[in-house]
Amino acid sequence: MLSVPEARAAILAALAPRPATRVPLAEACGRCLSEPAVATVDSPPFAKAKMDGYATNAAECGSSHVTLTVVEEIPAGAVPTRSVGPGECAKIMTGAPLPDGADVVIPVECSERIVDRVSLSPPPAVRPGSCVMARGAAVRWGETLIAAGEPLTPAAIGLLAEHGFDPVAVTPKLRVAVLSTGDEVVPASLPPGPGQIRDANGPLLCAAIAAAGALPLPLGLAGDDRDALTAKVRDGLNADVLLISGGVSMGDYDLVPGVLADCGVRRVFHKINVKPGKPLWFGVTENDRGPTAVFGLPGNPVSSLTGFELFVRPALRRLGGWSDCEPAPLSATLTEAIANRGDRPLYRPVRLTDGPAGLSAEPVRWAGSGDLRGAADANGAALIPSESQLAAGDRVDAIRWAGCG
Amino acid sequence: MLSVPEARAAILAALAPRPATRVPLAEACGRCLSEPAVATVDSPPFAKAKMDGYATNAAECGSSHVTLTVVEEIPAGAVPTRSVGPGECAKIMTGAPLPDGADVVIPVECSERIVDRVSLSPPPAVRPGSCVMARGAAVRWGETLIAAGEPLTPAAIGLLAEHGFDPVAVTPKLRVAVLSTGDEVVPASLPPGPGQIRDANGPLLCAAIAAAGALPLPLGLAGDDRDALTAKVRDGLNADVLLISGGVSMGDYDLVPGVLADCGVRRVFHKINVKPGKPLWFGVTENDRGPTAVFGLPGNPVSSLTGFELFVRPALRRLGGWSDCEPAPLSATLTEAIANRGDRPLYRPVRLTDGPAGLSAEPVRWAGSGDLRGAADANGAALIPSESQLAAGDRVDAIRWAGCG
Known part of the structure; x- marks a missing residue:
């Protein structure tokens, strides 16, 4: 046997x-890519503002009182029409591309706006790159994003969307x-x-x-x-x-x-x-x-x-194309003694609970394989070797059941 | 704030x-009962055979050689038409009701059948109840089966089916x-x-x-x-x-x-x-x-x-009517040092892995809140307190993300 x-x-x-089959990305969560997904763009695709504020050059912030001329306004989704020169800045919104010449964003709450000028008094401590997400900081074009054989999570679905995989080839x-x-x-x-x-x-x-x-x-x-x-x-x-x-x-x-x-x-x-x-x-x-x-x-x-x-x-x-098909191996601590007098390994319904001391396995009241009430109180099973008597505190291998949180 | x-x-x-709304039981998994489900039947509803074999009285097995007359055959789904008396047995199938007078099932592999008689030589060691699941062994009529406020698992769906909750009232x-x-x-x-x-x-x-x-x-x-x-x-x-x-x-x-x-x-x-x-x-x-x-x-x-x-x-x-709405509290061991220099608590994407030493949290490569690739490598987040520097081996609170296995 x-x-x-x-x-x-x-x-x-x-x-x-x-x-593989091609499906709308909206149907792909939980399924596996049939081949690795490779980045189609740098992410972000341009240096972008991480906050609303004023894009300028870090060198402008060296003195104790700074006043900059606002040369344009760049909402998210727009592109800068000109570069920022000495003494200049551009008003910029979160997510918008930085203009040439700028390498920092001064958060709007650190500034005072008077008509077409901005006063920084005192200017915030900045380094080149402050409040800016550099082009490709997260992903470079051509990098592998997601391997085949991993079930797609919600974050992976978002990542595939960012790179235009809609529809997408999955099992x-x-x-x-x-x-x-x-x-x-x-x-x-x-x-x-x-x-x-x-x-x-x-x-x-x-x-x-x-x-x-x-x-x-x-x-x-x-x-x-x-x-x-x-x-x-x-x-x-x-x-x-x-x-x-x-x-x-x-x-x-x-x-x-x-x-x-x-x-x-x-x-x-x-x-x-x-x-x-x-x-x-x-x-x-x-x-x-x-x-x-x-x-x-x-x-x-x-x-x-x-x-x-x-x-x-x-x-x-x-x-479904998973690279790892085995049940996730868990190790749990029994909360009470349990015996298996039979000659076959027993998968005993238990209540698995995460805690500060790790995973515990509490044997539920269970009258055998016809007892669904015991199984409904459980969320997994502990492996009790044949002809064995385990004590509270002993470690056991365990599996979680599907659909149990 | x-x-x-x-x-x-x-x-x-x-x-x-x-x-609550009433839905077919097939649509209820993962949702919560709006009121507790109470057993509508004993489970099992009758003393039933746990194996194929011969139903008789345990007292018959006292001597070294036993021969019993087979008085009828009881397939699953049928009901016994007569009781079993001294020197008698009924052939019985797994799941069928025991006849009156019988309190054990002798497994078919322990017996030898010759026309309408069964020879047990030697008879197996039995006690009243051997290979029998007693009426109500798992559940008694009127007991609470499942509380409101617990999301229904597959085993719970099976239990509700056993008790006839189809359709069922759920959120x-x-x-x-x-x-x-x-x-x-x-x-x-x-x-x-x-x-x-x-x-x-x-x-x-x-x-x-x-x-x-x-x-x-x-x-x-x-x-x-x-x-x-x-x-x-x-x-x-x-x-x-x-x-x-x-x-x-x-x-x-x-x-x-x-x-x-x-x-x-x-x-x-x-x-x-x-x-x-x-x-x-x-x-x-x-x-x-x-x-x-x-x-x-x-x-x-x-x-x-x-x-x-x-x-x-x-x-x-x-x-959705859950009695416990908070994220399941996890405690994990950091696999490497991680700092949070900011003044807000940080939920840092990590890879949570169960292991013999408990749950570990491995910080993924991550460039910040615009970095979905890092999030796609993670399956949860570790809570890093503000202005803190944690070392490998430190314990952190963590949460698992939905749809991450």
């Missing part, structure tokens, strides 16, 4: 980034189909009958997919009926990723592996040495648009969530 | 949560209008002329708004023209929040405060003791739909981003 790192490596090796938004199986499952909006439960996995997985930056495509429910399941699976194989919850164990009613085989999905592995989530099934199928990744997730909702975080989210990163 | 905490307190005091998705001002600014998709720059603030703020879970409504650009600006502002006041970047200083061309006053927006404060972002303007206006919050953000893009994180995001939380 594969370990968690082995299973993840097998998933990442079976998948490749989707080809496409991934479409993830979600199918819940099992004769016992009814939609969340209906009352369950005897022996039935409402579908928690579908809404949970759709929310996690959206929180991970992809587009959920809910396929609804399929009972334990081979034909109905096959039809839904064929529909789901048009997506980039298909998630099926339930039906992946070895029981007589666990139809999913057989149906996936019939639909031409090549099995990469089935079962992982982890709790919860051991029966996880992973395979790949090719279609016109490239490979579709297929995950059969266990039916218990916290097993599904754990499988999503450990395996599906890294797969989404891989397809 | 207000401090950052004073300004934030003034903002939060001026605003109140938006009234509405907030609509945030974004307007960039200044005669020097052109859209990101156009080449700037002499003295001009492309609009970075609009795309940056729209991305930050979406990353914070709200809906950006881009209003485009307004030059330094009173009538054009007034028309755009009136349009933006139909949103829940209006963000205007640029034009909020004291210069001759800084029209925003005057236009806002003309539009009936009541000023709460103007200017904050912080760098970058000192000229931030905040006010409120009432309309039919409740108050609209208006922020005038400084024109430099990193000033706008800082103002967004310190003030706008808490305001969105307040309007």
Whole structure:
């Protein structure tokens, strides 16, 4: 049985980034550039005033009382029409280009204006460059701005806008189909009958997919009926990723592996040495648009969530062109003792909290992989090795879950 | 001049949560319940099998060799039709209800089936409840599942689905209008002329708004023209929040405060003791739909981003009904020395990284509030007190920015 790192490596090796697509910059946040973005302009493109005031030469401020003639006014968006000579200045607004001859801006609050003259008494202490942002101070034309493979942040979107990358070539938004199986499952909006439960996995997985930056495509429910399941699976194989919850164990009613085989999905592995989530099934199928990744997730909702975080989210990163697809490795301090008497590594729901002493992991009340209330109190999971007894204060590896702040 | 905490307190005091709206559960992730959700069922609603196997009574497993008669088969979604008596068992599937008389499930792999009998040789060590999830083990009917004021996570969405909260009453998705001002600014998709720059603030703020879970409504650009600006502002006041970047200083061309006053927006404060972002303007206006919050953000893009994180995001939380609206307080270790020679507290862009020794803050190369490349290399900011010199290894308060993983 594969370990968690082995299973993840097998998933990442079976998948490749989707080809780039050009989208409006407004749709690009959270996605990756398909190639590095290179500066198209110096930034700023001209020496510019950092404050409203008077542009002049630093040498003018040498004596104890200075009076300068205002030769023009340069609002932001305008260009100077003449240079500033000895004894002269230009009134200038924040963001406007400095005129030739000027190398400082005297803030307006340090000056006294009388008609077309400005009196500085005393003149402020300035050095060449005071209150001026030099051309190219932030970025030089041709420098690399943003590497491929890093998800774009709001600041990166602003930087791309500054350099005119609108539209921009990024990996496409991934479409993830979600199918819940099992004769016992009814939609969340209906009352369950005897022996039935409402579908928690579908809404949970759709929310996690959206929180991970992809587009959920809910396929609804399929009972334990081979034909109905096959039809839904064929529909789901048009997506980039298909998630099926339930039906992946070895029981007589666990139809999913057989149906996936019939639909031409090549099995990469089935079962992982982890709790919860051991029966996880992973395979790949090719279609016109490239490979579709297929995950059969266990039916218990916290097993599904754990499988999503450990395996599906890294797969989404891989397809989305991220250079680093692994879950961010966290180290946290347990707030109380916790045991794992089982023979598989346990991803135990915890409440992760940042504090002055670092990250702490507080085990939530949790009754096992069917207990969504415990999972809803948590925002991540701590890795408790098999057959281990950890004490309060022990360090554990941990992961944060998607959509938990 | 207000401090950052004073300004934030003034903002939060001026605003109140938006009234609840009922939405499909699929749209509720990241939003807050308007009232606590109370369990509508026991979870699980019946004692259920945690594995495929044979349901029987633990007392049957006392001897060294046991043979049981299989009296029926209970798939998930079905209900038992009879009880299990001495020497009897029922074949049962994961998730199915236990029959009366049974209190354990013997996993199928511990058994040998011969026609209608099952042989356990040796019988596994079981206690009453083995491989069974008791009725109500996770949740009892009437217990509080999720408090109001906590943003809903994917696991919480699953939990609400389990209890039939579809649709669900949550605070509405907030609509945030974004307007960039200044005669020097052109859209990101156009080449700037002499003295001009492309609009970075609009795309940056729209991305930050979406990353914070709200809906950006881009209003485009307004030059330094009173009538054009007034028309755009009136349009933006139909949103829940209006963000205007640029034009909020004291210069001759800084029209925003005057236009806002003309539009009936009541000023709460103007200017904050912080760098970058000192000229931030905040006010409120009432309309039919409740108050609209208006922020005038400084024109430099990193000033706008800082103002967004310190003030706008808490305001969105307040309007969105979060019980805790403050930025999550982080403590990080500086990786290198950093000085703040200014007289205002500095929110310095840094790269925050989780590690075995806790959170570290690495100052990025940064040329000031006009330098978006530095901000794009960062994922948060460290608070450097005024007139201070910090060394590598010193602890600093820090915040994470929205949309930075």
